[in-house]
Amino acid sequence: MKILVTVKEVGTVEDEFDIEGTTIADRSLNVDLNEWDDYAIEEAVQLQEAGIADEVVAVTIGPEDCEQTIRQALAKGADRAIRVWDDAIADSDLLDVGAKTEILGAVVEDEAPDLVLTGVQADDDSFGATGVSVADAVGYEWAAVVNHLEREFDDAVSLRRELEGGVEELTTVELPAVLTIQTGINEPRYASLRGIRQAQRKELAVADLAELGIDEDTVEPTLELTEMYEPESESDVTVWEGGADDTASELAALLREKGVAQ
Amino acid sequence: MTDVLVVAEHRRGEVRDASYEVITAGRELAAETGGELHVAVISGTVDGFAEKCNRDGVDAVHTVDHGEEFNHGVYSQTVTKLFDELAPQYVLVPNSVNGLDYAPAVANRLGLPIVTDTIDLESDGDALTATREMYGGKVETTVALEGEAVVTIRGAEWPAAEGTGDATVESFDPEIDESALGSNVTGFEEVAGGDVDISDAEVLVSVGRGIDEEENLEIIRDLADALGATVSSSRPIVDNGWLPKNRQVGQSGKVVTPDVYIAIGISGAVQHVAGMKGSDTIVAINTDPNAPIMDIADYAIHDDLFDVVPALTAEFQ
Numbered sequence: 001m002k003i004l005v006t007v008k009e010v011g012t013v014e015d016e017f018d019i020e021g022t023t024i025a026d027r028s029l030n031v032d033l034n035e036w037d038d039y040a041i042e043e044a045v046q047l048q049e050a051g052i053a054d055e056v057v058a059v060t061i062g063p064e065d066c067e068q069t070i071r072q073a074l075a076k077g078a079d080r081a082i083r084v085w086d087d088a089i090a091d092s093d094l095l096d097v098g099a100k101t102e103i104l105g106a107v108v109e110d111e112a113p114d115l116v117l118t119g120v121q122a123d124d125d126s127f128g129a130t131g132v133s134v135a136d137a138v139g140y141e142w143a144a145v146v147n148h149l150e151r152e153f154d155d156a157v158s159l160r161r162e163l164e165g166g167v168e169e170l171t172t173v174e175l176p177a178v179l180t181i182q183t184g185i186n187e188p189r190y191a192s193l194r195g196i197r198q199a200q201r202k203e204l205a206v207a208d209l210a211e212l213g214i215d216e217d218t219v220e221p222t223l224e225l226t227e228m229y230e231p232e233s234e235s236d237v238t239v240w241e242g243g244a245d246d247t248a249s250e251l252a253a254l255l256r257e258k259g260v261a262q
Numbered sequence: 263m264t265d266v267l268v269v270a271e272h273r274r275g276e277v278r279d280a281s282y283e284v285i286t287a288g289r290e291l292a293a294e295t296g297g298e299l300h301v302a303v304i305s306g307t308v309d310g311f312a313e314k315c316n317r318d319g320v321d322a323v324h325t326v327d328h329g330e331e332f333n334h335g336v337y338s339q340t341v342t343k344l345f346d347e348l349a350p351q352y353v354l355v356p357n358s359v360n361g362l363d364y365a366p367a368v369a370n371r372l373g374l375p376i377v378t379d380t381i382d383l384e385s386d387g388d389a390l391t392a393t394r395e396m397y398g399g400k401v402e403t404t405v406a407l408e409g410e411a412v413v414t415i416r417g418a419e420w421p422a423a424e425g426t427g428d429a430t431v432e433s434f435d436p437e438i439d440e441s442a443l444g445s446n447v448t449g450f451e452e453v454a455g456g457d458v459d460i461s462d463a464e465v466l467v468s469v470g471r472g473i474d475e476e477e478n479l480e481i482i483r484d485l486a487d488a489l490g491a492t493v494s495s496s497r498p499i500v501d502n503g504w505l506p507k508n509r510q511v512g513q514s515g516k517v518v519t520p521d522v523y524i525a526i527g528i529s530g531a532v533q534h535v536a537g538m539k540g541s542d543t544i545v546a547i548n549t550d551p552n553a554p555i556m557d558i559a560d561y562a563i564h565d566d567l568f569d570v571v572p573a574l575t576a577e578f579q
Contacts, residue, residue: 011397094405096375096376097366097376098370098375101370124396129414132365136338136371142445144359145359166515168451168453170450171446172448173444183498223407227402227404228396228403235558240561244569247563248570248574248577251563251570261578
């Protein structure tokens with residue numbers, strides 16, 4: 001069985017940051033592997049270690065700068081990676097779900113995996129829709145917000161979806177399928193030094209839109225990011241100032257007033 | 263093409279509150295576009311659900327009597343066909359686990375843009391402006407699009423629709439392609455049970471990602487012991503296996519309403535806030551003065567939890 005894992009390098013923001021137009025200023029932005037994708041990679045690698053998957057391929061949409069992040073997937077056990085980038089993508093400040101569906105759908109069709117694992121959402125833009133959209137576009141089955149996967153695959157896979165309010169849904173999904181993976185499904189490993197060294201030698205192919213047979217117009221976003229701002233706080237919070245002993249003592253007084261620990 | 267179609271959500275025989283909130287969002291949007299508000303109820307006891315969803319401002323309810331529980335194949339086929347039939351401008355769906363399990367497929371099939379997790383919407387009848395958060399709630403953004411769209415609505419951002427409407431209730435009977443239904447719900451399980459029910463606690467000492475290491479939970483337990491409180495947590499602590507699922511506060515965990523909720527090293531992601539905002543008094547201990555938890559906290563200490571928590575424990579020993 002072949003598993004394709006979609007991974008994304010996401011922007012992360014410090015406590016203090018600046019906004020320039022409709023983006024976070026570069027100086028305020030760090031990058032990291034999307035947390036949800038880390039769990040998806042781990043799930044794929046565990047399926048490979050269990051002898052269920054023969055090959056794990058990671059795919060990302062991103063500029064050359066993100067290769068270091070994507071190599072984390074290789075260092076953790078993916079066999080090879082594909083990076084898709086194009087000037088037409090670089091021009092967009094919000095790659096919407098439709099555009100990502102075109103790109104990732106083309107990769108799925110090329111690779112023809114039995115299973116596609118994606119994170120439930122990306123830490124930065126939080127759309128949470130690409131996995132299901134890609135599944136529908138390529139005619140795969142799907143399940144969103146999966147937090148447990150049975151290690152038995154036939155023509156179908158049994159899994160659990162994490163619903164709201166501490167309820168899980170037990171579902172069977174036919175293969176091939178796209179599953180969006182929720183955090184907590186496993187314990188993502190740290191890349192070992194050996195893994196990191198090996199990752200440098202693993203294949204990281206680069207493809208542009210033409211190579212994927214995608215017309216530039218089809219990835220033009222239908223959404224336009226028009227504003228970005230810090231939300232106005234409506235808070236009327238009372239902030240206690242001073243050293244830890246002073247603030248703890250203020251809080252202790254409040255708790256006593258509320259009848260706590262008496 | 264100015265109408266709004268809302269798709270209601272239900273589980274195990276009950277219409278979920280999110281449905282009524284989306285009806286409110288739909289009603290506001292329909293007022294802006296000058297169109298009608300349609301509501302779809304799909305699967306389950308649809309006539310009963312239709313009665314409940316017939317709230318003020320709803321013009322029509324469409325019932326689709328097919329299967330008992332949610333099946334994303336049935337929902338995506340049905341909503342696509344309803345869209346073809348009604349030609350609405352916007353399809354609104356709760357931004358729930360199930361909403362995100364079919365709305366993207368509907369958008370893909372109809373070739374429409376999808377905007378998820380929206381917290382505000384405005385339309386002039388053609389252009390839609392949607393407000394949503396990025397970077398874990400640190401920024402708000404507006405996105406604009408022209409024409410029709412599928413939009414998912416964040417919970418608790420709009421009030422639940424009330425009152426009784428005078429909607430027409432019509433049965434819609436699309437031909438469902440059974441061979442295309444490749445997923446099957448086989449059951450449900452409550453997973454947040456166990457020895458402690460945090461939803462009964464009067465005082466919760468709740469810990470988040472800021473605690474850094476599992477060993478550090480000891481200072482949280484010490485504080486809870488000193489206060490006679492119960493320990494709860496945000497999602498990452500449970501994901502890491504440091505506390506069991508029955509301690510998780512939030513959308514996918516428990517909803518809690520204690521007298522006092524002390525949020526320690528919790529930034530306040532929307533999923534967490536959904537589970538604890540009904541607490542009587544909320545105290546936040548967090549180094550980041552801009553953390554979203556500060557927006558709902560009554561009292562706050564902007565300091566290192568590793569300094570404040572032991573000092574607080576000492577006050578009660």
